[in-house]
Amino acid sequence: MLVHSRSGRWALWALFLLLFVPLFAVPLLVIVAASFSTNWSGAFPSGPTVEHYAAATRGESLQALTTSLVTALVAGLLALLVGSWAALAAHALRKRGKRLMDTLFMLPVAVPSVVVGLAVLVAFSQPPFLLNGTRWIVILAHTVLVTAFAYQSVSAAIVRLDPAYEQAAASLGATPSYVLWRVKLPLLLPSLNAAAGLCFALSMGELSATMMLYPPDWLPLPVRIFTATDRGSLFTGSAVAVVLMGATLLVLLAVSRIRTRASYR
Amino acid sequence: MSGVGGDGVGGDIGIRFDGVSVAYGSNTVLDSLDLTVERGEVMALLGPSGSGKTTALRAVAGFVTPARGRVHIGDRDVTHLPPHRRGVGMVVQSYALFPHLRVEDNVAFGLKAQKADKAAIPGRVAEALEMTGMAAYAKRYPRELSGGQQQRVAIARALAIRPGVLLLDEPLSALDAQLRSGMLAELARLHRELPDVSILYVTHDQVEALTLADRIAVMDKARLQDCGTPQELYRSPRTEFTASFVGNANLLPVRVGSGSGQVRLGDAELKVDTAGVAAGATATLCVRPHLVGLGEGANTLRGAVAEVQWRGATHRLYVDVAGQRVKADVRELRTPPALGSQVALHFAPEDAVLLSAGVAADA
Numbered sequence: 001m002l003v004h005s006r007s008g009r010w011a012l013w014a015l016f017l018l019l020f021v022p023l024f025a026v027p028l029l030v031i032v033a034a035s036f037s038t039n040w041s042g043a044f045p046s047g048p049t050v051e052h053y054a055a056a057t058r059g060e061s062l063q064a065l066t067t068s069l070v071t072a073l074v075a076g077l078l079a080l081l082v083g084s085w086a087a088l089a090a091h092a093l094r095k096r097g098k099r100l101m102d103t104l105f106m107l108p109v110a111v112p113s114v115v116v117g118l119a120v121l122v123a124f125s126q127p128p129f130l131l132n133g134t135r136w137i138v139i140l141a142h143t144v145l146v147t148a149f150a151y152q153s154v155s156a157a158i159v160r161l162d163p164a165y166e167q168a169a170a171s172l173g174a175t176p177s178y179v180l181w182r183v184k185l186p187l188l189l190p191s192l193n194a195a196a197g198l199c200f201a202l203s204m205g206e207l208s209a210t211m212m213l214y215p216p217d218w219l220p221l222p223v224r225i226f227t228a229t230d231r232g233s234l235f236t237g238s239a240v241a242v243v244l245m246g247a248t249l250l251v252l253l254a255v256s257r258i259r260t261r262a263s264y265r
Numbered sequence: 266m267s268g269v270g271g272d273g274v275g276g277d278i279g280i281r282f283d284g285v286s287v288a289y290g291s292n293t294v295l296d297s298l299d300l301t302v303e304r305g306e307v308m309a310l311l312g313p314s315g316s317g318k319t320t321a322l323r324a325v326a327g328f329v330t331p332a333r334g335r336v337h338i339g340d341r342d343v344t345h346l347p348p349h350r351r352g353v354g355m356v357v358q359s360y361a362l363f364p365h366l367r368v369e370d371n372v373a374f375g376l377k378a379q380k381a382d383k384a385a386i387p388g389r390v391a392e393a394l395e396m397t398g399m400a401a402y403a404k405r406y407p408r409e410l411s412g413g414q415q416q417r418v419a420i421a422r423a424l425a426i427r428p429g430v431l432l433l434d435e436p437l438s439a440l441d442a443q444l445r446s447g448m449l450a451e452l453a454r455l456h457r458e459l460p461d462v463s464i465l466y467v468t469h470d471q472v473e474a475l476t477l478a479d480r481i482a483v484m485d486k487a488r489l490q491d492c493g494t495p496q497e498l499y500r501s502p503r504t505e506f507t508a509s510f511v512g513n514a515n516l517l518p519v520r521v522g523s524g525s526g527q528v529r530l531g532d533a534e535l536k537v538d539t540a541g542v543a544a545g546a547t548a549t550l551c552v553r554p555h556l557v558g559l560g561e562g563a564n565t566l567r568g569a570v571a572e573v574q575w576r577g578a579t580h581r582l583y584v585d586v587a588g589q590r591v592k593a594d595v596r597e598l599r600t601p602p603a604l605g606s607q608v609a610l611h612f613a614p615e616d617a618v619l620l621s622a623g624v625a626a627d628a
Contacts, residue, residue, distance in 0.1 A: 164361035170348035171326055171355040172375030172426055182378070186365045 028245070035239035052239030061224060061240055065247060068221040071135075072203035072251075075142035079199045082143070083150025084192060088180070091158045105151040108144055117141055117209025135218035141209045146199040153198060157191030158184075197255040204248045221247075278339040278429030279304045279463050280325055285334035287320050295320045296487040297334065304429075307456055307464040309474035311511070312484030318467045321484070322432050325465060327351050338430055349378075354423030355432040358439055360415045362407035368418050369394070369403040375426035393425040394418075396458065397451075413444045420455070433466045437473060449476050471511050475499065483507045499553075501618050508551040508620065515557070517550040517589050519619075528619065531587025535564045536614045542621045549620040552612050554581070557593035559602075562611025566591060570602045584610055 035052055037045030055061060083105070090101035108116055120141040124131040131137040165187060169179045185192070207222040214223055221244045228237035280302040287295040295317040302308040310318035323329045324336050327348030335344045343351050362371050372390045381389070394400045397417040407415055416436065423431060436452075437445045453476070456464060468474055474481045475495045483491040483498065483506065491498060491507040502508035505516055519528040519535070523544050528535050530550065542548050559582075568586035580601055582593045593610055602608050 162359070162361065164357055164359050165363060167326070167328055167348065168355065168357065168361040168422075169363075169374065169378070171351070171353055171432075172378055172422065173349050173352065174374070174378035175349055178378050182374070183363060187363075189365075 031238045031241050031245075034235055035242045037235060040235075052236050053243075055236055056239040056243050060219075061221075061243070064219050064221045064224040064240075065243060067135075067218055068204055068244070069247065069251075071139055071142055071218075071220055072200045074139050075146060075203045076196055076199035078139075078143045079147040079150045079203075080154075080192060080196045083147045083152075083195065083199075084154045084188075086147075087151050087155040087158055088184075090155065102155070105148050108148040109152075113145055113206070113209045114212070116145055117212040120144065120209070121212055132213075133215045135215065137213050137215070138210055138218055138220065141213055142203045142206055145206060145209060146202045149202060150195045150199050153195040154188065154191055157188055161187060193255060193258055197252050200251060200255070201248055204244065204251075278461070279306070280308075280430055280465060281335075281337040282321065282324075283335040283337070285321070285324055285331045285336055287317075287324060287329050288332045293487055295324070295331075298489055300482055300489060300492065302430075302463050302465055304463055305460050306479045307466060307477055309466045309468060309478035309481045310484055311468060311471060311474040311481050312490075313469055313510070315486075316484040317487040318469075318484045319434055320487075322434055322465055322467045325351075325430065326353055326355050326432055352426070352428055353430045353432055354426060354428035356416075356419045356423050356434065356436045358435040360407075360419040360439075362415055362418055362422070364407055366406075367403070368399065368405050368407070368410070371407065371418060372422045372425050374422065379426065389425055393421040396424065396455065397421040412440055413448065416440065416448060417451075420452075424455075424459070429462065431462050431464045433464060435467055435469070437468075438470070445473075449473060452477055475511070481511070483510060485510070502551060503620070505549055505551070505620055508549075508618070512553055513592070515550075515552045515554060515589075515591050517552070517586075517591070519548055519550045521546050521548055521619075526614075530566070530589070533564075533566055533587065535566075535617075537564070537617045537619050538614070539619055542619055546621065551618045551620055552616060554592040555579075555594040556616040557591065557595075557610050557612045559593070559595050559598075559608060560611060561609045563614055564612050564617070566610045567607060568610070570604055570606050570608055573601045573604065575601070582608070582610075584608060586610070 033045050034040060035056075036048055036050065038047035038049050038051075039045065057065075086101060086105065090098045093101065120137060121132065123129065124137055124140070131140060161184065165183050166179055169183045170176075174182065205222060206220075207226060210220055210223055211226070214220065221240065225237050225240045225244065228240060280300075282298045282300045285295060285298045286293060294315075298317070298321055300308070300321075310321055312318045320329060324331055325338065325343075327343065327346060331344060335342055337343065338351060338353065363374065366374065369390050372393050373386050376386045376389055390403075391400065394403055397420050399414065399417045399421055402410060402414060402418070407418065410418065416439075420436075433452075437448050440448060456462070456477075466474070466477060478495060480492060480494055481498055482489055483504075485506050491503050493503075495511075498507055498511050502511065502514070508514040509516055517530055519530045521528050521539055521542050521544055522534070525544075526536055526539055528537055528539065528548065528550060535550070537550065539548075566584070566586045568584040568591065570582060571585050571590060572583040574581040574583075575597070576594075578597055579594045580596075580598050582595065582602070584591045584593065591610060
């Protein structure tokens with residue numbers, strides 16, 4: 001604690017709540033409130049109902065949830081695989097090669113996701129790589145977008161890894177691949193896990209690139225929320241948004257439970 | 266069992282450096298090192314930080330590649346062999362125990378990595394843990410062990426692969442003083458139990474080197490300064506650096522007199538062995554503080570007391586003699602001399618070593 005006096009601490013808490021509640025808590029609470037109401041013309045919503053949830057958890061909405069979960073899982077795992085591989089490879093490179101890799105993997109983050117979406121659309125609309133109109137173009141775009149984050153977080157973890165472990169293993173006769181599987185990856189597991197969670201969450205919420213790419217039979221949840229609210233069904237949209245939020249948080253919670261079991265110190 | 270240690274086991278295992286130089290860019294961190302560690306010998310690489318001692322050890326382990334020269338382990342030239350094919354055991358300052366593995370799996374790591382006979386592994390692990398007194402901790406994780414225990418596990422892990430060569434890189438520096446002297450005794454015992462293992466022991470602590478080593482290689486400024494048994498280096502150092510680094514000797518500039526066996530320090534005539542030093546030349550007189558006594562004797566120095574330190578069993582006196590500060594460790598005094606008072610110090614002619622100026626300038 002940097003602030004020692006009791007009144008100072010209370011003042012800080014008050015300031016924190018003043019900033020946190022309106023910025024972070026209220027918007028989320030508003031969505032939750034809206035999802036349970038039929039009308040919101042005064043200061044508070046009215047006409048309490050659970051009907052929106054009935055709609056949000058069956059039929060097209062349920063299918064959109066499944067679509068989103070599958071997309072995020074596949075894209076997240078692909079991104080984790082590619083990003084970690086690239087990060088491990090980049091770490092073995094010399095300075096210049098490493099910097100080049102860092103820059104390459106910065107691109108999808110630096111470029112607006114609409115641009116990435118358009119690029120993927122243009123690139124994969126012609127044979128021999130004709131993915132347009134299939135679910136794979138959505139998954140591909142999500143993978144491209146989130147791989148950068150996987151690369152960065154795994155890269156940071158590799159730098160923090162004490163090279164003494166690797167050297168001790170090598171001196172004991174372990175080949176580089178044995179070191180990778182038995183020492184480096186187990187020690188990186190907490191970071192890989194965190195990276196997977198991050199990728200999953202980012203993919204679950206991706207809208208702008210998805211909007212340009214999704215085929216009729218592969219409509220992820222954020223798109224569904226957007227179309228619902230665009231049609232004016234704000235309350236239905238809110239319920240779907242709450243479902244999206246809940247599903248994402250549940251998966252992240254599960255992932256973080258694995259993480260605490262996998263961290264050794 | 267001999268299959269496991271790689272091709273390194275068997276034969277006459279030792280380490281040989283042939284003119285090994287290591288450079289990072291234009292910065293030479295090890296300059297043409299020639300050194301042989303005999304089979305079963307404990308060689309300490311002693312020097313201050315930045316002296317190149319750790320670089321020499323890493324050249325044996327394979328973590329640095331020499332710019333010039335060859336490194337041999339036994340009769341194999343390992344200069345360009347990757348670390349995992351060298352068959353050396355290594356213990357580093359931080360121990361680097363694998364935090365995700367239990368003690369027994371840490372110790373078994375090398376055997377599994379080398380694809381040892383599965384049935385033999387538990388026995389070998391138990392043996393290594395037994396040897397280091399850690400058998401009771403086999404199921405623990407490294408984080409559940411104290412520093413000294415982690416140290417033992419690290420040694421057990423290195424010994425389990427039955428290396429012909431054991432590399433110890435400042436293995437005791439993370440331990441507190443009491444544990445350190447205990448571990449020193451342990452290491453000495455281990456070496457008696459494994460008489461064929463050559464040990465390269467990197468340290469900046471002269472006590473560790475003097476206690477444990479059969480021979481000491483003194484390093485400074487990327488170069489080997491001196492090499493010999495602890496007694497040789499302590500009693501008759503060949504360079505000023507060795508004299509001051511090993512045993513913290515008094516180094517006094519003297520002029521050799523015309524008569525043999527005579528040197529002058531200020532206006533004091535001193536009798537020492539002047540063999541090998543030309544008459545009239547300047548030289549460095551080297552005397553250990555604990556061999557300097559209070560009072561007059563064969564060689565007497567007079568001066569004013571500059572400082573008195575009580576060190577329990579001894580008093581350390583700093584006396585200014587002819588512009589030089591002389592250190593003397595004498596048995597605890599009832600009434601230590603007052604600061605500024607004139608005292609006489611003496612030492613026996615055979616306790617002093619004369620270093621010629623040429624050698625001194627190099628160090």
